[in-house]
Amino acid sequence: MAPALCANCMTERAVIKRPKNHAKLCKACFITVFEDEVHHTITSSQLFYPGEKVAIGASGGKDSTVLASVLKTLNERHGYGLELVLLSIDEGIKGYRDDSLETVKRNAVQYDMPLKVVGYDELYGWTMDQVVETIGKKGNCTYCGVFRRQALDRGAKMLGIKHVVTGHNADDVAETVLMNLLRGDLARLSRSTSIVTGDSRSEVKRSKPLKYSYEKEIVLYAHHKKLDYFSTECIYSPEAFRGSARGLIKQLERVRPTAILDIVRSGEDMARLVPGESSSSCACRGQNTGAFASAEDDIGGCGSQNGRTAGNEMAVMDKQLRDNEAHEGLETDVAKTMAESKQRGHGQQVKLGLRSENGAPHGVTRQILGNCKRCGYMSSQEICQACMLLEGLNKNRAKIQI
Amino acid sequence: MEEEKPTEGPLTKPCVKCRAQEATLESRTHAVCRNCFTKFIAGKCIKQIGLLGKETRHPQSTAGGPPNTTRRYLLGLSLGVSSTVLLHLLNENIEFQLAKGRNAPFELRVVHIDNAILHKPQTIFSPTQQALSRLVRRYPRFQFQCIPLSSVLTDLDLTSLPLPPGTSQSIRTLLTTLPTAASREDILRLLTRQALISLARTQHCQALLLGHSTTALAELTLAETAKGRGYALPWLINDGPAPSHPDDEEEEEEVVVVTNGAGNDKPSLLIYHPLRDALRKELVTYARLIDPPLTELAVTGADGHQNGAPAVVSHRDLTIEEVMDRYFAEVEENYPSVVANVARTTGKLVRAGEEARGGGEGGGERCGLCGMPLDEIGDERWRGELGLGTGIKTADGQGRLCYGCERSTAG
Numbered sequence: 001m002a003p004a005l006c007a008n009c010m011t012e013r014a015v016i017k018r019p020k021n022h023a024k025l026c027k028a029c030f031i032t033v034f035e036d037e038v039h040h041t042i043t044s045s046q047l048f049y050p051g052e053k054v055a056i057g058a059s060g061g062k063d064s065t066v067l068a069s070v071l072k073t074l075n076e077r078h079g080y081g082l083e084l085v086l087l088s089i090d091e092g093i094k095g096y097r098d099d100s101l102e103t104v105k106r107n108a109v110q111y112d113m114p115l116k117v118v119g120y121d122e123l124y125g126w127t128m129d130q131v132v133e134t135i136g137k138k139g140n141c142t143y144c145g146v147f148r149r150q151a152l153d154r155g156a157k158m159l160g161i162k163h164v165v166t167g168h169n170a171d172d173v174a175e176t177v178l179m180n181l182l183r184g185d186l187a188r189l190s191r192s193t194s195i196v197t198g199d200s201r202s203e204v205k206r207s208k209p210l211k212y213s214y215e216k217e218i219v220l221y222a223h224h225k226k227l228d229y230f231s232t233e234c235i236y237s238p239e240a241f242r243g244s245a246r247g248l249i250k251q252l253e254r255v256r257p258t259a260i261l262d263i264v265r266s267g268e269d270m271a272r273l274v275p276g277e278s279s280s281s282c283a284c285r286g287q288n289t290g291a292f293a294s295a296e297d298d299i300g301g302c303g304s305q306n307g308r309t310a311g312n313e314m315a316v317m318d319k320q321l322r323d324n325e326a327h328e329g330l331e332t333d334v335a336k337t338m339a340e341s342k343q344r345g346h347g348q349q350v351k352l353g354l355r356s357e358n359g360a361p362h363g364v365t366r367q368i369l370g371n372c373k374r375c376g377y378m379s380s381q382e383i384c385q386a387c388m389l390l391e392g393l394n395k396n397r398a399k400i401q402i
Numbered sequence: 403m404e405e406e407k408p409t410e411g412p413l414t415k416p417c418v419k420c421r422a423q424e425a426t427l428e429s430r431t432h433a434v435c436r437n438c439f440t441k442f443i444a445g446k447c448i449k450q451i452g453l454l455g456k457e458t459r460h461p462q463s464t465a466g467g468p469p470n471t472t473r474r475y476l477l478g479l480s481l482g483v484s485s486t487v488l489l490h491l492l493n494e495n496i497e498f499q500l501a502k503g504r505n506a507p508f509e510l511r512v513v514h515i516d517n518a519i520l521h522k523p524q525t526i527f528s529p530t531q532q533a534l535s536r537l538v539r540r541y542p543r544f545q546f547q548c549i550p551l552s553s554v555l556t557d558l559d560l561t562s563l564p565l566p567p568g569t570s571q572s573i574r575t576l577l578t579t580l581p582t583a584a585s586r587e588d589i590l591r592l593l594t595r596q597a598l599i600s601l602a603r604t605q606h607c608q609a610l611l612l613g614h615s616t617t618a619l620a621e622l623t624l625a626e627t628a629k630g631r632g633y634a635l636p637w638l639i640n641d642g643p644a645p646s647h648p649d650d651e652e653e654e655e656e657v658v659v660v661t662n663g664a665g666n667d668k669p670s671l672l673i674y675h676p677l678r679d680a681l682r683k684e685l686v687t688y689a690r691l692i693d694p695p696l697t698e699l700a701v702t703g704a705d706g707h708q709n710g711a712p713a714v715v716s717h718r719d720l721t722i723e724e725v726m727d728r729y730f731a732e733v734e735e736n737y738p739s740v741v742a743n744v745a746r747t748t749g750k751l752v753r754a755g756e757e758a759r760g761g762g763e764g765g766g767e768r769c770g771l772c773g774m775p776l777d778e779i780g781d782e783r784w785r786g787e788l789g790l791g792t793g794i795k796t797a798d799g800q801g802r803l804c805y806g807c808e809r810s811t812a813g
Contacts, residue, residue, distance in 0.1 A: 248729050
């Protein structure tokens with residue numbers, strides 16, 4: 001049997017079966033097609049403006065390495081006029097980041113981009129090693145997680161950059177969509193699907209140009225372009241909901257390769273159906289449940305969820321829901337009954353009682369998103385979570401020094 | 403199954419609800435007796451039926467006059483456990499009312515859509531026919547119909563579909579040309595649903611009842627999401643008016659009018675899932691507890707959920723529904739409340755395209771296959787994201803397909 005020819009150029013031998021749609025392509029065509037699609041995403045979502053200074057959140061892993069490589073290529077090919085900078089975060093855990101930071105340093109040379117490594121010590125005055133020294137090994141994950149969520153934004157601010165791009169891919173987004181359906185969090189579902197996060201209020205905008213790229217294609221791209229990335233087993237074990245969603249997605253992808261993008265599409269469409277979030281003209285943003293939710297908290301990626309939950313998240317939530325059910329019989333929720341009868345009439349319901357992170361079912365439906373008084377980061381509280389944690393840490397330090 | 407009688411002396415494990423009988427079952431972490439369990443399930447159903455009853459009250463009867471029409475509902479019977487349980491509960495409800503000397507609260511028509519369209523015509527000996535005749539004997543009160551899918555959707559517009567030229571424009575052709583089992587199952591389910599809606603309309607029913615359990619609704623939520631049909635989810639999961647059909651507005655004026663509360667008095671068919679608060683495993687238990695058991699009446703596998711875990715087949719032959727079925731069987735076992743929460747959450751989404759329905763400004767365009775409102779935004783952009791290139795297979799016919807149907811018909 002003659003070898004199959006590339007479906008695109010019809011001349012070269014096809015060596016790649018695209019995970020996205022099973023099209024058979026040659027190496028060169030695959031690389032072009034992959035880049036073209038990212039270009040399509042960038043232009044159709046109008047991610048950048050000419051002359052924009054953009055920081056690439058670089059971990060040394062495959063996603064951010066491919067992102068840096070593709071952005072450099074496209075920037076030159078299509079004349080975006082972007083000023084690209086690599087931005088890495090060092091948590092300050094001895095030995096943990098060494099290898100990946102070395103990779104990023106090599107990338108900086110390979111792609112001829114300036115690299116800025118910001119440490120937790122610079123951003124917060126504390127390395128993780130110091131935090132552990134102060135509060136012990138228990139519970140320090142909370143600190144690391146909270147700090148990490150803001151680190152890229154704070155780092156970009158230090159560099160005077162207003163736009164951070166991250167390497168989140170289609171698999172990550174699809175995972176988040178299913179995960180938020182499973183845990184019943186429409187507000188997060190709505191936010192996590194948008195390609196750009198952070199609105200006019202936030203000083204740093206975040207976007208994910210690889211949002212529609214399959215993880216498998218990112219790996220293929222990195223392989224065929226012989227990119228230098230640091231591949232390691234992520235030490236963080238995914239929380240139960242994400243792990244569960246991830247397994248499900250893998251199975252769905254096997255049945256229908258386009259399923260990942262179909263989930264992303266569904267997620268985007270459903271985001272527009274979330275009451276209160278559907279019209280962009282509404283500035284109240286009534287559904288924001290927490291200070292950090294508005295940024296990037298929900299998308300996968302190494303460690304971003306770390307410390308929030310132990311592995312038994314699903315069991316905890318199940319129990320909590322069950323308790324709610326048990327209590328339901330004991331009280332009459334007048335507002336709910338009204339809302340229900342209204343819903344039956346109209347087929348829609350306007351207000352939502354959303355579950356916040358710590359489970360208060362009807363508590364915070366109308367949080368006004370503002371900025372932290374100390375650091376200016378988006379927060380629904382006067383002082384953001386990171387600054388609160390820092391305050392506690394600093395009090396402790398003062399005592400120790402005395 | 404022997405009847406449990408109040409036992410003498412102290413119980414080893416009393417039912418937490420009645421305290422009078424031995425608990426033999428577990429219901430949502432409570433140890434309960436058989437009686438309390440069946441009551442619990444029946445209660446879940448009756449509550450929904452009561453809500454529906456209020457919605458379908460004839461407008462005139464609210465003005466004080468006697469109701470001049472009885473409510474008429476259509477039950478979509480898949481012959482799976484859930485819809486069979488629903489049939490049983492509805493029969494029980496009517497018997498209960500009659501025993502109290504009241505009128506029957508509603509008239510029920512039972513329809514099984516025969517969608518074995520790719521197989522040989524049904525004979526009288528087929529499992530489906532046998533199951534139906536068993537049900538006819540057990541529930542003589544109701545009128546049963548078994549209707550082939552193709553004979554319901556005769557006016558289905560297939561022009562928007564990528565059928566090979568020269569072939570007969572039939573549902574059968576459509577199904578045989580679909581590339582994968584996943585696509586066939588998806589389209590078949592859509593068409594079956596449409597057939598039921600269409601029948602409910604032509605038979606002047608006020609509501610279509612479907613047997614979906616909480617678990618089935620959660621599966622449906624995630625399956626439709628995975629098929630790119632997130633946009634249509636609120637129409638599929640929630641109880642409420644069925645999406646209107648363009649033709650209805652002219653033809654069906656004399657249909658019993660149900661005001662949908664939105665201010666316009668257009669006739670509309672309601673779709674209800676009376677078992678939406680019961681888990682599938684609870685319904686299976688319930689079916690076993692009824693005497694004689696309902697499990698003998700249901701055709702196992704008919705609704706695609708009772709397949710006793712077939713040996714691992716090629717992924718090519720798996721459907722998205724099967725993947726979800728397996729997934730949720732596990733979640734339901736360990737985290738039942740999480741399952742319930744999925745359906746509840748989706749219920750909060752707003753129905754898109756509804757404005758277009760009542761608006762009269764030409765209305766929103768609808769998918770030529772599933773009849774759901776088309777998502778106007780971004781289909782072209784998505785071609786780019788999918789790597790399809792532009793206009794590879796844009797149907798230039800009159801009909802357009804929604805994203806989900808396009809994915810399914812393309813494979």
